[in-house]
Amino acid sequence: xxxxxxxxxxxxxxxxxxxxxxxxxxxxxxxxxxxxxxxxxxxxxxxxxxxxxxxxxxxxxxxxxxxxxxxxxxxxxxxxxxxxxxxxxxxxxxxxxxxxxxxxxxxxxxxxxxxxxxxxxxxxxxxxxxxxxxxxxxxxxxxxxxxxxxxxxxxxxxxxxxxxxxxxxxxxxxxxxxxxxxxxxxxxxxxxxxxxxxxxxxxxxxxxxxxxxxxxxxxxxxxxxxxxxxxxxxxxxxxxxxxxxxxxxxxxxxxxxxxxxxxxxxxxxxxxxxxxxxxxxxxxxxxxxxxxxxxxxxxxxxxxxxxxxxxxxxxxxxxxxxxxxxxxxxxxxxxxxxxxxxxxxxxxxxxxxxxxxxxxxxxxxxxxxxxxxxxxxxxxxxxxxxxxxxxxxxxxxxxxxxxxxxxxxxxxxxxxxxxxxxxxxxxxxxxxxxxxxxxxxxxxxxxxxxxxxxxxxxxxxxxxx
Numbered sequence: 275x276x277x278x279x280x281x282x283x284x285x286x287x288x289x290x291x292x293x294x295x296x297x298x299x300x301x302x303x304x305x306x307x308x309x310x311x312x313x314x315x316x317x318x319x320x321x322x323x324x325x326x327x328x329x330x331x332x333x334x335x336x337x338x339x340x341x342x343x344x345x346x347x348x349x350x351x352x353x354x355x356x357x358x359x360x361x362x363x364x365x366x367x368x369x370x371x372x373x374x375x376x377x378x379x380x381x382x383x384x385x386x387x388x389x390x391x392x393x394x395x396x397x398x399x400x401x402x403x404x405x406x407x408x409x410x411x412x413x414x415x416x417x418x419x420x421x422x423x424x425x426x427x428x429x430x431x432x433x434x435x436x437x438x439x440x441x442x443x444x445x446x447x448x449x450x451x452x453x454x455x456x457x458x459x460x461x462x463x464x465x466x467x468x469x470x471x472x473x474x475x476x477x478x479x480x481x482x483x484x485x486x487x488x489x490x491x492x493x494x495x496x497x498x499x500x501x502x503x504x505x506x507x508x509x510x511x512x513x514x515x516x517x518x519x520x521x522x523x524x525x526x527x528x529x530x531x532x533x534x535x536x537x538x539x540x541x542x543x544x545x546x547x548x549x550x551x552x553x554x555x556x557x558x559x560x561x562x563x564x565x566x567x568x569x570x571x572x573x574x575x576x577x578x579x580x581x582x583x584x585x586x587x588x589x590x591x592x593x594x595x596x597x598x599x600x601x602x603x604x605x606x607x608x609x610x611x612x613x614x615x616x617x618x619x620x621x622x623x624x625x626x627x628x629x630x631x632x633x634x635x636x637x638x639x640x641x642x643x644x645x646x647x648x649x650x651x652x653x654x655x656x657x658x659x660x661x662x663x664x665x666x667x668x669x670x671x672x673x674x675x676x677x678x679x680x681x682x683x684x685x686x687x688x689x690x691x692x693x694x695x696x697x698x699x700x701x702x703x704x705x706x707x708x709x710x711x712x713x714x715x716x717x718x719x720x721x722x723x724x725x726x727x728x729x730x731x732x733x734x735x736x737x738x739x
Contacts, residue, residue, distance in 0.1 A: 306496070306498045306499050306559075307495050307496045307498070307499065307519075308326070308488060308493075308495040308496075308497075308529075308555070308558060308559060308562065309324070309326060309495045309496075309529060310323075310324050310326070311324055311325050311326045311481070311562060311565075311566055312324070312325065312566060313325045313476050313477070314478060314481070314565070314566065314568070314569050314570035315470055315476065315477070315478060315570050316570055318470070318476055320474060320476055322476035324476070325476050325477040325478070325481050326477070326481075326485050326562075327476075327477060327482065327485055328485045328486050328488060328489030328528075329385050329386040329489075329528055330385075330386040330388050330486070330489070331447075331486055331488075331489025331490045332385050332386075332489055332492075332527055332528050332529075332531075332533070333382055333385035333386040333387070333388040334388055334389075334390055334393065334446060334447070334490075335447070335492050335527075335531075335533035335534055336366050336368075336369075336379070336382060336385060336527055336533075337356050337357075337364075337382060337388070337389070337390050338390060338439065338442050338443065338446070338447075338533075338534070339366075339367075339368040339369060339533065340356055340364075340365075340366055340367035340368050340382075341353060341356040341357060341390070341438070341439070341442070342368065342435055342438070342439040343367045343368045344356060344367065345416075345419045345425040345434055345435045345438055345439075346424045346425045346435055347424075348419065348420050348421075348422070348424065348425065349420070350416055350417065350419075350420040353416045353419070353420070354416065356390070357389065357390050357391050357412060357416070358389050358390070358391035358392075359389060360387065360389065361382075361387075362381065362382060362383025362387040363381050363382075363383060364381060364382045364383075365380060365381060365382075366379055366380055366381060366382060366384075366527070369511060369525075369527065369531060372511045373514075374514045375511040375512075375513075375514040375517070375525060376514070376523060376524045376525060377524065377525055377527060377531075378522075378524040378525060378526045378527065379526070379527050379528075385527060385528060390442060390446050391409060391412075393446050393449075393450050394408045394409050394412060394442070394445050394446055394449075395407075395408035395444075395445040395446070395449040395647045396408055396409065397647070399411050399643060399646075399647075400646075400656065400660060401639075401642060401643050401646060401656070401659070401660040401663070401665075402643060402665065403665045403675065403676075403677055403678050403684070404677070404678050404682075408445045408647070411441065411445075411643075412438065412441070412442065412445075414682070415434050415437055415438050415441075416438070417682075418432070418434060419434035419435075419438070422434060426629065426632060427632075428625075428628060428629070428632065429669075430666050430669065430675055430684055430686075431628065431631055431632040431635060431666060431667040431669060432632060432636065432666065433629075433632040433633045433635070433636035434636070435636070436633055436636030436637045436640055437636045437639060437640050438640070439640065440599075440636070440637055440639075440640020440641050440643075440644060441640045441643050441644060443534050443535060443640075443644060444596065444640070444641070444643060444644020444645065444646075444647050444648075445643075445644065445647050446490075447490040447491070447492065447534050447535065448490070448535065448592065448596065448644055448647065448648055449647045449648065449649070450486075450487075450490055451486075451487045451490035451491060451588075451592070452487075452588070452589045452592060452593075452648045452649060453647070453648055453649030455483050455484070455486050455487035455490070456487050456585040456588060456589060457585075457649060459483040460480070460483065460578065460581060460582055460585060462572075462573070462575075462578060464479075465478075465479030465480060465482070465483050466478075466479050466480065466572055466573075467479060467480040467481070467565065467568060467570070467571065467572055467573050468570060468571050468572040471483075478565070478570060480565055480573065480581070481562075481565050484558070484561050484562055484565060484581075485562075487558070487585075487588070488558045488562075490534075491534070491535060491536050491554060491555070491558070491588075491592070492532060492533030492534035492535060492536040492537065493505070493532060493536035493539075493551065493554070493555050494508060494517070494519070494529065494530050494531060494532055494536075495519070495529035495530070496519045496529075496530070497532075497536070497551065497552070497555045498552065498555055498556065498559065499519075500516060501544070502539070502540040502543035502544040502549075502551050502552070503540070503544045504516050505532050505536065505537070505540040505551060506532075506537065506540040506541055506544050508525075508530075508531065508532045509531075509532035509533070509536075509537035509540065517530050517531065518530060535592060535595050535596065536551065536554075536555075538595050538596075538598070538599055539551040539554065539591075539595045542595065542598050542714035542716065543714075545714055545716070547713050547714050547715075548594075548598075548713050548714045550591045550592075550594060550595050550598075553587065553591045554587070554588050554591045554592060554595075557584040557585075557587040557588045557591075558584070558588065560584050561581050561584040561585065564577065564580060564581055564584070565581075589648070592648075593645070593648060593650075593710060594710055594711065594712060594713075596641055596644055596645045597645060597706045597709075597710035597712050598706070598712045598713075598714050598715075598716065599637070599641040600638060600641045600642050600645060600659075600702065600706050601702070601703050601706040601707070601712050601714075601715055601716065601717075601718075602714075602716040602717050603634050603635070603637040603638035603641060603717075604638055604663075604699045604700075604702040604703050604706075604717075605699070605703060605716065605717025605718060605719045606634040606637075606638075606717050607631065607634045607635050607638055607667070607699050608696055608699040608700060608717075608719050609717065609719070610627060610630050610631035610634055610635075611631065611668075611692065611695070611696050611699070612696070613627045613630075614627045614628065614631060615692060631667060632667065635666075635667040638663065638702075639663060642659055642660070642663055642702075645659070646659075652709075655705065655709045658701075658705055659702065659705060662698045662699075662701050662702050662705070663698070663702060664676075664689070664698075665677070666684075667695075668689060668690055668692060668695035669686065672688060672689055672690065672691055672692065673686040673687060673688055673689055674686065674687065674689035674690070676689075691730070693726065693729075693730045694730065696726060697723065697726055697727060697730065699719070700719055700720055700722070700723040700726065701723070703715075703718065703719065703720050704720055704723070707720070
């Protein structure tokens with residue numbers, strides 16, 4: 275059994291009270307841990323002792339983390355293997371054992387033999403060049419990364435490690451959770467709760483749908499027993515004792531590690547302004563407790579509405595986490611541009627600052643693309659976001675990538691001024707506040723927007739005199 279520690283719950287009291295009402299008629303005792311949920315199928319005859327299962331999702335997190343490491347090696351065959359291959363013996367490259375932070379699994383198959391390609395968003399990605407679908411964007415980036423130096427293309431300021439990683443976190447994990455499992459698969463006629471998910475399964479249709487959605491978020495099962503700082507430290511492999519919840523001396527990537535957007539939620543929450551991590555995991559727990567209380571029968575209309583309410587809490591907060599990341603990296607891109615401008619004015623070497631610029635812009639762009647694959651029509655917000663950021667960072671000479679030619683090579687055209695693109699970054703930050711209500715606002719530079727616009731106007735006026 276996974277739940278071995280006595281713990282103190284840290285989710286809001288309203289969530290606790292709501293859950294207590296749900297399970298008051300059930301013999302199941304509410305836990306602080308997303309584990310060991312009982313089997314509710316009355317005719318199950320297998321050997322399983324719990325109905326919870328989401329190893330496939332954690333395998334995909336391990337694939338994405340490993341792929342991030344591989345991109346810098348430039349081996350396109352290895353990239354493709356971890357993206358679309360089927361070898362159960364593919365090594366887990368990351369996370370890897372680090373000192374006393376011992377990782378339990380060493381191969382993908384020890385979690386589940388999955389791939390990323392089958393679950394990548396298949397729609398068009400208007401924020402990237404070439405009018406490509408999600409899988410086509412990944413394939414294109416792989417080819418470019420293989421030709422670049424360690425995944426870095428200084429001529430166009432592209433960091434493919436960051437672009438691929440952040441895009442896949444959205445196009446696979448976020449899209450699958452919020453636009454599939456927490457959407458269509460919550461309907462009454464899809465994966466009903468009074469039947470097994472598949473023949474012989476120990477879980478009902480809705481139980482497994484909910485578990486898979488939880489897995490895609492990437493949170494440790496015992497998240498509600500910890501602070502956001504604790505979860506952040508686990509993601510950074512800084513605290514094996516906190517991660518190792520069952521005291522076996524190893525960190526199990528299935529249920530003890532922090533991945534993906536759960537890590538980013540913890541990174542924002544540890545500042546004390548937001549509670550995204552616990553709000554999301556708390557809603558997952560509430561939904562799972564509801565399914566336990568239903569005890570293997572079909573959900574009533576009101577119960578399904580309640581489950582959908584928890585799903586909406588997850589969706590709203592998850593979207594805010596990604597919007598916070600867009601805000602953060604727009605601010606860091608702006609800060610890089612300030613440094614580059616100062617170095618150029620002093621006649622110095624901008625190589626290191628340019629590398630940081632490419633990294634932070636890659637994270638900005640990857641998260642911006644991810645924000646748009648959640649199944650919600652963002653309309654004018656997507657248009658504004660894509661136009662403000664563009665297909666590349668602003669390059670020296672005030673050009674920007676505006677497309678690709680028939681050979682798949684980037685086409686550059688005249689674009690904004692350096693100061694004008696800095697204004698764009700601050701407008702991106704304002705857009706995240708106005709449209710998504712971000713609160714953590716890491717690397718907030720918006721206070722300087724009016725002054726920057728004023729100075730650019732004065733500079734333009736002086737140049738025209």
